[in-house]
Amino acid sequence: MIAPGLHQGGEAAAEMPGRPHRLAALVLKESRQVLRDPSSILIAFVLPLVLLFLFGFGVSLDASRIRLGIVVESPGPAVRDLAESFRGSRHFDAAMGHDRRVFEEALALGRLRGIVVLPAALDEGRAGRGQPEIQVIVDGSDPNTASFVQNYVRGAVAAWAAQRAAYTDARPPALTVEQRFWFNPELSSRNFLVPGSIAIVTTLVGTLLTSLVVAREWERGTMEAMMATPVTAAELLVGKMLPYFALGLGSMTLCVVLAVFLFGVPFRGSVLALYLLSAAFLMPALGQGLLISAVTKNQFLASQLALMSGFLPAFLLSGFLFEIGSMPAPIRWITAVVPARYLVPCLQTVFLAGDHWPLFLRNIAAMLVAGAVLFGLAARSTRKRVA
Amino acid sequence: MSAPSAAGPAELVRLAGVTRRFGDGPPALDAVSGTIEAGAITGIVGPDGAGKTTLIRLMAGLLLPDVGTVEVLGHDARTGQAGIHAGIGYMPQRFGLYEDLSVQENLDLHASLRGVPTADRAEVFARLLALTDLGRFTDRMAGKLSGGMKQKLGLACALMGRPRLLLLDEPSVGVDPISRRELWRMVGDLARQGIGIVWSTAYLDEAEACDRVLVLDGGRLLFAGDPEGLTARVADRVFRLSGFEGRRRAVLGRALAHPGIVDGVVQGDAIRLVVRDRSVLPAVIADAGPGTAALPARPRFEDAFVDMLGGGPGAGSALAEASRFLPRDDARPVIDARGLTRRFGDFTAVDDVTFEIPRGQIFGLLGPNGAGKSTTFRMLCGLLKPSGGDARIAGYDLRRQSAAARSRIGYMAQKFSLYDDLTVAQNLDFFAGVYGLTGDHRRRRIELVSGIFDLGPRARHPARDLPLGVKQRLALACAVMHEPEVLFLDEPTSGVDPITRREFWAHINALVEKGVTVLVTTHFMDEAEYCDRIALIYRGRAIALGSPEDLRRSAAGPDLPDPTMEDAFIALVEASGRREAA
Numbered sequence: 001m002i003a004p005g006l007h008q009g010g011e012a013a014a015e016m017p018g019r020p021h022r023l024a025a026l027v028l029k030e031s032r033q034v035l036r037d038p039s040s041i042l043i044a045f046v047l048p049l050v051l052l053f054l055f056g057f058g059v060s061l062d063a064s065r066i067r068l069g070i071v072v073e074s075p076g077p078a079v080r081d082l083a084e085s086f087r088g089s090r091h092f093d094a095a096m097g098h099d100r101r102v103f104e105e106a107l108a109l110g111r112l113r114g115i116v117v118l119p120a121a122l123d124e125g126r127a128g129r130g131q132p133e134i135q136v137i138v139d140g141s142d143p144n145t146a147s148f149v150q151n152y153v154r155g156a157v158a159a160w161a162a163q164r165a166a167y168t169d170a171r172p173p174a175l176t177v178e179q180r181f182w183f184n185p186e187l188s189s190r191n192f193l194v195p196g197s198i199a200i201v202t203t204l205v206g207t208l209l210t211s212l213v214v215a216r217e218w219e220r221g222t223m224e225a226m227m228a229t230p231v232t233a234a235e236l237l238v239g240k241m242l243p244y245f246a247l248g249l250g251s252m253t254l255c256v257v258l259a260v261f262l263f264g265v266p267f268r269g270s271v272l273a274l275y276l277l278s279a280a281f282l283m284p285a286l287g288q289g290l291l292i293s294a295v296t297k298n299q300f301l302a303s304q305l306a307l308m309s310g311f312l313p314a315f316l317l318s319g320f321l322f323e324i325g326s327m328p329a330p331i332r333w334i335t336a337v338v339p340a341r342y343l344v345p346c347l348q349t350v351f352l353a354g355d356h357w358p359l360f361l362r363n364i365a366a367m368l369v370a371g372a373v374l375f376g377l378a379a380r381s382t383r384k385r386v387a
Numbered sequence: 388m389s390a391p392s393a394a395g396p397a398e399l400v401r402l403a404g405v406t407r408r409f410g411d412g413p414p415a416l417d418a419v420s421g422t423i424e425a426g427a428i429t430g431i432v433g434p435d436g437a438g439k440t441t442l443i444r445l446m447a448g449l450l451l452p453d454v455g456t457v458e459v460l461g462h463d464a465r466t467g468q469a470g471i472h473a474g475i476g477y478m479p480q481r482f483g484l485y486e487d488l489s490v491q492e493n494l495d496l497h498a499s500l501r502g503v504p505t506a507d508r509a510e511v512f513a514r515l516l517a518l519t520d521l522g523r524f525t526d527r528m529a530g531k532l533s534g535g536m537k538q539k540l541g542l543a544c545a546l547m548g549r550p551r552l553l554l555l556d557e558p559s560v561g562v563d564p565i566s567r568r569e570l571w572r573m574v575g576d577l578a579r580q581g582i583g584i585v586w587s588t589a590y591l592d593e594a595e596a597c598d599r600v601l602v603l604d605g606g607r608l609l610f611a612g613d614p615e616g617l618t619a620r621v622a623d624r625v626f627r628l629s630g631f632e633g634r635r636r637a638v639l640g641r642a643l644a645h646p647g648i649v650d651g652v653v654q655g656d657a658i659r660l661v662v663r664d665r666s667v668l669p670a671v672i673a674d675a676g677p678g679t680a681a682l683p684a685r686p687r688f689e690d691a692f693v694d695m696l697g698g699g700p701g702a703g704s705a706l707a708e709a710s711r712f713l714p715r716d717d718a719r720p721v722i723d724a725r726g727l728t729r730r731f732g733d734f735t736a737v738d739d740v741t742f743e744i745p746r747g748q749i750f751g752l753l754g755p756n757g758a759g760k761s762t763t764f765r766m767l768c769g770l771l772k773p774s775g776g777d778a779r780i781a782g783y784d785l786r787r788q789s790a791a792a793r794s795r796i797g798y799m800a801q802k803f804s805l806y807d808d809l810t811v812a813q814n815l816d817f818f819a820g821v822y823g824l825t826g827d828h829r830r831r832r833i834e835l836v837s838g839i840f841d842l843g844p845r846a847r848h849p850a851r852d853l854p855l856g857v858k859q860r861l862a863l864a865c866a867v868m869h870e871p872e873v874l875f876l877d878e879p880t881s882g883v884d885p886i887t888r889r890e891f892w893a894h895i896n897a898l899v900e901k902g903v904t905v906l907v908t909t910h911f912m913d914e915a916e917y918c919d920r921i922a923l924i925y926r927g928r929a930i931a932l933g934s935p936e937d938l939r940r941s942a943a944g945p946d947l948p949d950p951t952m953e954d955a956f957i958a959l960v961e962a963s964g965r966r967e968a969a
Binding site for chain 1 (some may be wrong): 409444446448449450451468469472473475476477478479480481482483484485486487488492493496497499500501502544548554
């Protein structure tokens, strides 16, 4: 039963130096919850696995086995030779025909990605009547694939011409395309998709998971119970942040291990750089998650906002899938406020090229600034009030 | 830390002209003033939406007033939040526990947050675990505790820092009557040791047991003082009329038509009336028919509450007047449940429940949350397949002829399950469509129910924005549109103010007089009095079946000559426990 001394009880408790105790208790509580909550494990470890497998195996930006229709109008030796080189290439799955009309329907239906018309002039070209024109017809409704097909066909023709020139002793080919690939000589998109996807995964843990767990506390009324205790708003914020910071780094580590040992992505930089970069990125990611949940206080809204403002920009505007340099200027400016756009190039560099500190430090600074702004906003909206 | 100065030694909270709004609507609290004293239980009483939670949050320093001042333990809420939080214990609605932490882990967390020194913890935990009787469950996850145990754990957490003021927001919601009584006893002990307790509730019988009450309605303070002070206003004006076996609903209807009657409800075999003054009584008795006797009754808080609000809604139901009479010549029961059983995995939610309901009766399923009422109910309206047993509605087997059975049912779901985004008119139209009403008939029925329930003026309002009472009327309108023979009402008056509740029961009573059969679930013990017969559901089994009078009588004893429904419930649960143990 309640002993005497009741009336001083409250005052005495307030004078006690409780701060480190309180923070430690909050961190301990949060860690226990993470370990027990299947949805945390799901978002922090299973979802990253799925994404990594998706980008490692499922999605490839390389055009392999493009289905082409090759129209051979008059089968001279050069034309036949070029047609054979298409058929022999591992990039193409080529069908032959004598009239483009044979392939038109298949192109319209999407069964073919393109039609290549090899003109008779290719053989006559030896007579020196100007440059032979190879016509490439592609499905413009899918511009991405269309430009892939175009580039690949151009590359294949150039390779063929060079090869042919080498042993027919003819003139250098009229069409020369110079392409050189650095750092990713196999031109495997996996090698830059997998490092980039680590930024996506870290966004998931930092922003989505954090916003969900804080919103859940509001929904279940536990946040209200916490707020009526002597704990401070800063302690609540830091007590949430620390465990998910650790979880974010853990989930990043898992991705790196898989990337290197399962997908064989080269790792040419240093582990130190990798962790510094990830830690810097977790600041804006966590800040954003805490801000979202402080504002919405609702799991459904929080998840929507986290996906819209965190996940999608990290996906589309970070240089992960689409190169920022080739975006229209206004979109390029928008990417400046997407924290992931500072991480993705660094990750690709640290994996494929090695440590490049000037780039890293510049981007770390940018991420820390974004983190400071987001944390400031989150701290401002996290008051010990329910409305 | 400054000692409390402005407030007197016994005054823990002082509210002065406190107004708080959310958004554009009417204020959640409107110019409320009052005090909370140490060593007493202060009830904050009112229906849902009255402003109880807002008031408690203001006292917990979690909200600031727009106008006025809130002073808690000598600290102003605007500037002294830290001081307030150091001295209060607060249990929010639904207890604020971490369900994925164990009992001990929840206690540890609160001990750290409240700065209980490590050296003292063993003693503090032992004391709180003994108080709440949770010592055997320290390793159990809080989410796996029963409602009553969660409530006690929430209380233990709130008591951690030896608070001087304990704020409990609707602590008895979702808790069975036995646990509710235990909590009441514990809190009484704490008050005697000098702690100030604030207990908010929508149950008026709880208000009666408080030392002081603040009565709220629509954000305004209606009354502050001791509950006896409020009930005194109806002293000598409350009577119990009996002696008209089987006609009580008709008698009540006629009595309410008298202008001198302030309020009236069915109470078991009798009716309970609050009169404006005694002079109207002879006329009412004469009207009730021969054999009627009137005895003075002890006034209750609810009588006074309704009197203060200007009296009940009066007699009559336009709904019933517009309904056809259902023939009573069919001797078969309208609802017939035999050995109903429902298992979820290895958990038996409903275990071998049997009852039958004749035409034109109100049958109540009474029990705490989680006892199996809703599961039984949902099997009977065809929403859930029984694992065993049979159910028939109007002679139709729910398994084989479920469409025919269901077309005879009107169903009003818990929390009124309306489409929040649709307007009132769209909701009515939708439900008319669902029940297969078409063309002219559909239009006429919609017009009729809109008129009866006075929904016309709000036809274009989204259901979301309606006050709770109007939502309830709309839900009832949707459920009766197709003139069902059987009405299923799941917790129909939960959280609704007493006036609206009476209006609701006036409609139901009148429909029953016309031959409609009603099955109702409720955890309001006094609401059970409206029923002709009750099944007490506890832990999945029907532990008692009979009229409210029968059940109360079975619990009567030398030390409890006139038990309430809740007394009866507790006695019957304990008896069934003894039978199981034997």
